Amino acid sequence: MDDAEYDELTTSLTPNESVDGVTTYRNTVSIACPACEEPFDDLVVCEEEYSSLELSRMLDLCVTTHDEKVVLFTHKQ
Structure with missing residues (x-):
């Protein structure tokens, strides 16, 4: 993902x-x-090298990166 889109x-x-x-x-x-x-x-933007996510519901996830950050797009089921 480029800077402008982010x-x-x-x-x-x-x-x-x-x-x-x-x-x-x-x-x-x-x-x-x-x-x-x-x-x-x-x-959801994970800015640290290691992150823990505690999910309280089932989600579909789409994933990309931006400047070495993991970027998650959540979709409720």
Whole structure:
């Protein structure tokens, strides 16, 4: 993912939470996922080399990277 696409996504989404090197954004405007082209629910950016995600529900995930950060697009099942 290039810088322009990443910046457009993060400025268009609603910031949700930033804890322990993991930042989440809510997709309140139904932007399409760049991987599958379906609207996604949340954007999760893992900024640290190692991160742990505790999921409370089943999700489909699409994945990319930006500047050595893992970027996840969540889709509720």
